[in-house]
Amino acid sequence: MNLFTKQTATLALAAGMGFAAVSSAWSAESLQDVMKRRGLSQQDLLAASKTYVPTGKRDEFVAFSSGGQSGQVIVYGIPSMRILKYIGVFTPEPWQGYGFDEESKEVLKGGRIDGKDITWGDTHHPALSETNGKYDGQFLFINDKANPRLAVIDLRDFETKQIVVNPIFKSEHGGAFVTPNTDYVIEASQYATPFANKKFVPLERFNEEYRGGVTYWKFDRKEGKIDVKKSFTLELPPYSQDLSDAGKLASDGWSFTNSFCTERYVGGIEKGRPPYEAGCSAKDTDYMHVINWKKAAELVAAGKAKKVNGMDVIPMDVSIKEGILFLIPEPKSPHGVDVTPDGKFITVAGKLDTHVSVYSFEKIMAAIKAGKFEGKDPYGIPVISMQDTLHKQVQLGLGPLHTQYDSKKCVAYTSLYVDSQVAKWDYCEGKVLDKISIHYNIGHLMTMEGDTVDPKGHYLVALNKLAIDRFNPVGPLHPQNHQLIDISNDKMQLLYDMPIPLGEPHYVVAIDAKMLKPGIRYKVGTNSRTDKPSAGAVRAGEEHTDKKAGKVEVFGTLIRSHITPETIEATVGDEITIHLTNLERAEDETHGFTVSTYNVHASAEPGKTVTVKFKADKEGVYPYYCTEFCSALHLEMQGYLLVKPK
Numbered sequence: 116m117n118l119f120t121k122q123t124a125t126l127a128l129a130a131g132m133g134f135a136a137v138s139s140a141w142s143a144e145s146l147q148d149v150m151k152r153r154g155l156s157q158q159d160l161l162a163a164s165k166t167y168v169p170t171g172k173r174d175e176f177v178a179f180s181s182g183g184q185s186g187q188v189i190v191y192g193i194p195s196m197r198i199l200k201y202i203g204v205f206t207p208e209p210w211q212g213y214g215f216d217e218e219s220k221e222v223l224k225g226g227r228i229d230g231k232d233i234t235w236g237d238t239h240h241p242a243l244s245e246t247n248g249k250y251d252g253q254f255l256f257i258n259d260k261a262n263p264r265l266a267v268i269d270l271r272d273f274e275t276k277q278i279v280v281n282p283i284f285k286s287e288h289g290g291a292f293v294t295p296n297t298d299y300v301i302e303a304s305q306y307a308t309p310f311a312n313k314k315f316v317p318l319e320r321f322n323e324e325y326r327g328g329v330t331y332w333k334f335d336r337k338e339g340k341i342d343v344k345k346s347f348t349l350e351l352p353p354y355s356q357d358l359s360d361a362g363k364l365a366s367d368g369w370s371f372t373n374s375f376c377t378e379r380y381v382g383g384i385e386k387g388r389p390p391y392e393a394g395c396s397a398k399d400t401d402y403m404h405v406i407n408w409k410k411a412a413e414l415v416a417a418g419k420a421k422k423v424n425g426m427d428v429i430p431m432d433v434s435i436k437e438g439i440l441f442l443i444p445e446p447k448s449p450h451g452v453d454v455t456p457d458g459k460f461i462t463v464a465g466k467l468d469t470h471v472s473v474y475s476f477e478k479i480m481a482a483i484k485a486g487k488f489e490g491k492d493p494y495g496i497p498v499i500s501m502q503d504t505l506h507k508q509v510q511l512g513l514g515p516l517h518t519q520y521d522s523k524k525c526v527a528y529t530s531l532y533v534d535s536q537v538a539k540w541d542y543c544e545g546k547v548l549d550k551i552s553i554h555y556n557i558g559h560l561m562t563m564e565g566d567t568v569d570p571k572g573h574y575l576v577a578l579n580k581l582a583i584d585r586f587n588p589v590g591p592l593h594p595q596n597h598q599l600i601d602i603s604n605d606k607m608q609l610l611y612d613m614p615i616p617l618g619e620p621h622y623v624v625a626i627d628a629k630m631l632k633p634g635i636r637y638k639v640g641t642n643s644r645t646d647k648p649s650a651g652a653v654r655a656g657e658e659h660t661d662k663k664a665g666k667v668e669v670f671g672t673l674i675r676s677h678i679t680p681e682t683i684e685a686t687v688g689d690e691i692t693i694h695l696t697n698l699e700r701a702e703d704e705t706h707g708f709t710v711s712t713y714n715v716h717a718s719a720e721p722g723k724t725v726t727v728k729f730k731a732d733k734e735g736v737y738p739y740y741c742t743e744f745c746s747a748l749h750l751e752m753q754g755y756l757l758v759k760p761k
């Protein structure tokens with residue numbers, strides 16, 4: 116040990132001297148020298164100084180990005196755009212033991228559909244929990260478009276705690292968006308299917324028997340879980356319902372969901388019919404759905420809903436009769452529907468229109484109150500006229516998609532997909548203020564806390580669909596490009612390109628970093644996925660192994676640099692369960708655990724108890740070890756599973 120210490124000290128001294136020599140040589144180089152050597156302009160330098168976060172310093176905002184087809188969430192800092200974490204959500208993620216230990220398998224099990232494990236997801240819209248319309252830093256929700264699911268992530272430890280399956284839909288895109296106190300998480304269906312998941316209905320019966328809908332998942336903040344029994348769905352026509360937003364302040368209690376393909380077109384090129392994209396964009400307008408969710412919840416409480424597949428569903432005729440559902444035409448094949456911070460206006464961007472349309476909530480309410488409708492849709496839902504409710508229409512450019520808001524009054528930003536631009540505009544006066552080119556083809560954009568009642572301004576992130584030539588080539592599948600834009604001045608300034616190497620992010624939300632207060636250790640013996648004491652936890656000195664016929668159950672511990680027990684004995688065919696409690700209290704002292712060839716892995720952060728389970732189906736000797744380089748004697752943190760023949 117003495118020798119070890121001395122040797123380390125000598126090495127450190129040598130390394131230190133080397134470094135000192137190098138750094139003094141470099142410090143002779145001036146800023147001008149570096150600019151010349153690297154070909155940087157003054158503008159580049161300004162951008163760099165706005166994004167650079169010196170070593171040891173932290174970012175101002177933390178962003179939670181959907182991971183698209185990876186089924187995960189990506190966490191990064193703003194303005195540095197440094198990736199901080201991937202959170203395993205719908206897809207197993209071995210670093211976190213997600214899907215490889217028993218605790219997380221229970222979470223993934225919640226996402227089973229028709230008895231099948233679904234081990235991927237298409238995440239689109241993350242939503243942070245809100246209190247009084249402001250982010251509170253407690254929870255994150257994210258949807259799975261491909262399989263109609265919603266996940267809850269607890270921001271005390273950034274772990275996925277729950278996945279729920281929508282029993283009414285087959286796909287969903289219009290979630291997750293939360294109501295101002297996170298009473299409900301809104302999830303709208305995307306592609307209409309036979310109502311309530313009825314098995315087979317031919318496409319010829321599309322208009323009559325196919326349906327869409329909006330689900331309001333009830334969130335129980337105390338439990339940190341969705342309460343499926345208190346959630347409900349509104350049955351809607353077979354339009355492709357799309358993005359949604361909850362009203363706030365002036366419009367609290369209402370929600371807005373737009374739609375495309377209100378043509379109710381059913382394709383079939385094979386049968387000589389025009390393709391979907393033509394049939395679904397034949398009309399000049401689609402419908403924004405205007406829903407009184409507060410009253411809908413009261414109707415459910417009053418027993419006016421029907422139980423369908425275990426969920427309360429409000430039939431369309433009830434919604435119409437009770438006056439909680441209205442439609443307003445919106446130009447053409449819209450995408451985003453975004454309520455202004457004061458809740459007074461709703462911005463809709465029609466992908467195939469060059470305008471954004473700003474609707475006045477006050478005018479919508481006036482029309483409803485006066486019973487002034489231009490007619491009904493084919494299902495009898497009252498249609499309020501666009502003219503009666505429009506505040507402004509502003510011509511922005513080609514392919515407007517999504518809108519976010521600034522801390523400055525009346526200022527909004529809209530993504531222009533076809534033009535590859537961000538437009539800054541004034542929604543009160545209805546005029547364009549500035550435009551900036553991005554690279555390339557922007558989908559969503561996001562400003563800091565820009566969908567709350569209190570946007571923070573500063574930065575905007577453009578979520579670009581194509582990167583093309585922006586990064587070093589890595590094969591035909593390119594990363595996506597998140598571009599950071601400074602919006603604190605009149606003119607927008609492009610600061611930074613950040614490749615996203617994990618799926619296609621659709622939307623991202625960013626919160627003031629000060630609002631996040633994650634824990635650094637668990638109470639010793641915690642099952643982190645249930646937030647309850649683990650039945651497998653033991654304290655130091657209490658480790659033991661129980662053997663029953665065909666079963667071996669280990670109650671062990673992990674602490675630098677030792678796994679207790681050091682050997683586990685079993686007979687071929689035994690079911691092995693290993694519980695391990697990390698006894699560490701020091702920050703960042705995580706131990707990992709795996710057993711050779713049994714496809715198990717757990718990440719035990721300080722205090723956590725993890726469980727792996729498998730069948731010892733082949734005789735042999737299997738090393739197990741800690742998978743985190745946790746100390747100088749990390750490699751010695753090992754043991755053997757001895758599986759003897761029968």
Ligand code: CUK
Nearest residue numbers: 239450558559621622
């Ligand atoms: S998104 Cu999901 S298709 Cu514009 Cu909200 Cu990308």
Ligand code: CUA
Nearest residue numbers: 741743745749
């Ligand atoms: Cu514990 Cu390596």
